[in-house]
Amino acid sequence: MLYWNQSRECMPREEMQKLQSERLIKTVKRMYHNVPFYRARMQEKGIEPGDIKGIEDLSKLPFTYKQDLRDNYPFGTFAAPMSEIVRVHASSGTTGKKTVVGYTRSDIERWSEVMARTLVSAGATKESVIQVAYGYGLFTGGLGVHYGAERLGASVIPISGGNTRLQVEIMKDFGTTILACTPSYALYMAEELEEAGIKLSELKLKAGVFGAEPWSEAMRNEIERRLGIMAIDIYGLSEVIGPGVASECPCKCGLHIQEDHFLPEIIDPETEEVLPPGSKGELVFTTITKEGMPLIRYRTRDLSSLDYSTCECGRTLVRMSKVTGRTDDMLIIRGVNVFPSQIESVLLEMGETAPHYQIIVDRVSNLDIMEVWVEMTPAMFSDEVKRIEDLERTLRKRIEDTLGINVQVRLVEPKSIERSQGKAKRVIDKRKI
Amino acid sequence: MVVKQISIFLENKSGRLAEVTSILGDNGIDISALSLADTTNFGILRLIVNDPDKAETVLRENGFTTSVTSVTAIGVKDEPGGLAAALRVLKDAGIEIEYMYAFVSKKDDEALVILKTGNLEKTAEVLSSGGISVLSAEEVYDL
Ligand SMILES: [Zn+2]
Numbered sequence: 001m002l003y004w005n006q007s008r009e010c011m012p013r014e015e016m017q018k019l020q021s022e023r024l025i026k027t028v029k030r031m032y033h034n035v036p037f038y039r040a041r042m043q044e045k046g047i048e049p050g051d052i053k054g055i056e057d058l059s060k061l062p063f064t065y066k067q068d069l070r071d072n073y074p075f076g077t078f079a080a081p082m083s084e085i086v087r088v089h090a091s092s093g094t095t096g097k098k099t100v101v102g103y104t105r106s107d108i109e110r111w112s113e114v115m116a117r118t119l120v121s122a123g124a125t126k127e128s129v130i131q132v133a134y135g136y137g138l139f140t141g142g143l144g145v146h147y148g149a150e151r152l153g154a155s156v157i158p159i160s161g162g163n164t165r166l167q168v169e170i171m172k173d174f175g176t177t178i179l180a181c182t183p184s185y186a187l188y189m190a191e192e193l194e195e196a197g198i199k200l201s202e203l204k205l206k207a208g209v210f211g212a213e214p215w216s217e218a219m220r221n222e223i224e225r226r227l228g229i230m231a232i233d234i235y236g237l238s239e240v241i242g243p244g245v246a247s248e249c250p251c252k253c254g255l256h257i258q259e260d261h262f263l264p265e266i267i268d269p270e271t272e273e274v275l276p277p278g279s280k281g282e283l284v285f286t287t288i289t290k291e292g293m294p295l296i297r298y299r300t301r302d303l304s305s306l307d308y309s310t311c312e313c314g315r316t317l318v319r320m321s322k323v324t325g326r327t328d329d330m331l332i333i334r335g336v337n338v339f340p341s342q343i344e345s346v347l348l349e350m351g352e353t354a355p356h357y358q359i360i361v362d363r364v365s366n367l368d369i370m371e372v373w374v375e376m377t378p379a380m381f382s383d384e385v386k387r388i389e390d391l392e393r394t395l396r397k398r399i400e401d402t403l404g405i406n407v408q409v410r411l412v413e414p415k416s417i418e419r420s421q422g423k424a425k426r427v428i429d430k431r432k433i
Numbered sequence: 434m435v436v437k438q439i440s441i442f443l444e445n446k447s448g449r450l451a452e453v454t455s456i457l458g459d460n461g462i463d464i465s466a467l468s469l470a471d472t473t474n475f476g477i478l479r480l481i482v483n484d485p486d487k488a489e490t491v492l493r494e495n496g497f498t499t500s501v502t503s504v505t506a507i508g509v510k511d512e513p514g515g516l517a518a519a520l521r522v523l524k525d526a527g528i529e530i531e532y533m534y535a536f537v538s539k540k541d542d543e544a545l546v547i548l549k550t551g552n553l554e555k556t557a558e559v560l561s562s563g564g565i566s567v568l569s570a571e572e573v574y575d576l
Binding site: 376377378381382383384385388389392410411412413414415416 | 438440442443444449470471472474475477479496497498499500502531532549
C-alpha cells in the first residue's frame with residue numbers, strides 16, 4: 001500500500017487549489033458567524049466573508065495567535081455548540097492557562113483520516129501492529145495516533161508512555177511492527193532493549209513515527225541503527241488538530257502537509273509578509289475543514305520552508321522542511337512546551353524582583369533534563385542550611401507544578417550566571433538537535 | 434553579650450573560600466573564627482571577624498550574598514565534660530541550639546564555642562546564671 005487516499009495525496013495542483021478555495025470560503029463564513037473574537041478581528045480590518053473568493057485572498061485575513069486562544073479560554077474560540085463537540089484536548093501553556101481544542105464527530109473522522117495517511121506513508125498496513133507510546137489524555141499524541149491506526153485497520157496497542165520495561169517486552173511478545181512515540185523515548189527504548197537482553201532479531205519492528213519534539217538527522221540515524229527501523233518524522237500541533245498535520249514519506253525529504261485540510265503559508269515573522277515558496281520563515285496554518293475549532297492564519301512560531309515540487313514518492317502534497325527552530329523562546333522538553341517566562345513568574349513570587357536565573361537543558365541517556373540555576377539574593381539567603389534546602393525544594397515544587405515536568409533547582413552565587421549586555425542568558429540548550 | 438557573625442553563601446567550587454579570606458585580608462580584617470556548613474551543591478561560610486560591618490560591606494561590594502546573624506560566644510574549660518556542662522544548662526532551660534562551632538582561644542585552658550539559638554538574651558542569662566562564662570563582643574572580635 002503506497003497511499004491511503006491517492007486521489008487526495010497525489011491531486012494535481014490546480015484541483016487542489018480549487019478544493020482549498022471552496023473549503024476556505026466555507027471556513028471563513030463559519031468563523032465570521034460563530035466566533036465573536038474572529039468576527040471582531042475581521043471587522044477591524046474591514047473584511048467581510050464575501051471578500052474571500054479563494055486562496056488567493058488568504059493574506060487579506062487577520063492572523064490568529066496563541067494568546068487569542070488563551071484570552072478566550074476555555075471554549076471561546078469554538079465554532080460549534082457544545083452539543084456538537086464530542087472531544088476536548090488541551091496543551092500546556094504559560095501562566096497556568098492551557099490551550100483548549102474541541103472536536104466535532106466529523107473532526108475526529110478527519111483527524112483519523114489524516115493520521116491514517118501518516119501511518120501509511122511510514123509503511124503501515126492493516127496487518128501492522130502499532131504500539132502507541134505517546135501519552136494518552138489531554139495531550140493529543142496518544143489518541144490521535146490511536147484513531148488513525150484503527151481507521152487503517154491495524155492492530156493497536158494503546159500502551160501510552162512510561163513503564164519502559166513493559167514497553168519492550170510487549171514489543172517483543174506482541175510483534176510490534178510500528179512504534180509511535182517521541183524520538184527521545186525511542187532511543188530510551190533502544191537502551192532498555194539492550195538492558196533486557198532483547199535482540200533486534202527477536203523483534204518485528206519495521207518503522208517508527210516520531211514527533212512532538214524537534215530532533216536532528218544524527219538522532220534519526222542513531223534511532224534507525226539501534227532499532228533497525230525506518231524512522232519517520234511527523235508534525236502536528238494540538239491547536240491545528242494534533243499529530244497528522246504533516247508527515248515524511250520514505251524519501252525523508254520534507255514532511256508532506258495534508259493540505260486539503262491544513263493550508264500552509266510561510267511568513268516573515270517581523271513584517272508578517274507572505275514569503276515565496278522556498279523561503280525560510282514562520283509556518284502559518286489555516287484549517288479548512290475543521291468544525292469544532294477552525295483556525296485562520298494561526299501563527300505556529302515554528303520555522304520552516306515550503307517545497308511545492310512533486311516528490312519521488314508520487315505525492316503532490318506540499319512538503320515543509322523539518323522544523324529548525326522557533327521565533328519565540330519556547331522550549332520543548334519531553335514533548336512539553338516550556339517558556340522561560342513561566343519560571344520567571346514563579347521566581348517573582350519569591351520577592352519583589354525576580355533573581356537572575358538560567359535554564360539549562362540537556363539530554364542525558366536520551367531523556368531531556370532541565371536544571372534551573374537561580375542566583376542567591378539577600379532576601380532569599382539564610383545562615384541555616386536547612387532553610388536554604390527548604391527554599392530549593394519549594395522553588396522546585398512550584399516550578400514543577402507550573403510546568404508539569406520534573407526539574408532540578410540549583411542556587412548559585414550572585415553574578416555567577418553569564419550576562420550579555422547586562423542581561424543574563426536565559427537558556428542554555430545543550431541538546432544536539 | 435551579642436556577637437555578630439557574618440554568613441556568606443558559597444557555591445561548592447574550589448577557590449571560593451580562599452577568595453573570601455583574601456578579600457578580608459586585603460581590607461585589614463582579621464578572622465577570629467570560621468566554620469563552613471556545606472551540602473553537595475552549596476555551602477554557608479560563617480565568620481567571626483574584628484570588624485563585622487566593614488566585612489559585610491567589602492564582601493557585598495565583591496558580589497557575595499551575605500547576612501549578619503547574632504550569636505552567643507561562650508568560654509568552656511578545656512577538660513572532659515566542659516562543653517557538656519554548658520549544653521546541659523541550655524537543655525534544662527528548654528533552649529534549642531540551631532548550630533554551634535568551636536575555636537581555640539589564646540588562653541590555654543579554655544575553648545571558645547559559638548552558639549546560635551532562637552533567643553539570645555535568654556541564652557546569655559541562663560548560661561551566666563549556670564556559671565558558664567559568656568564573652569562580650571569586644572572580647573571575641575579581639576581574639
Ligand atoms: Zn514523498
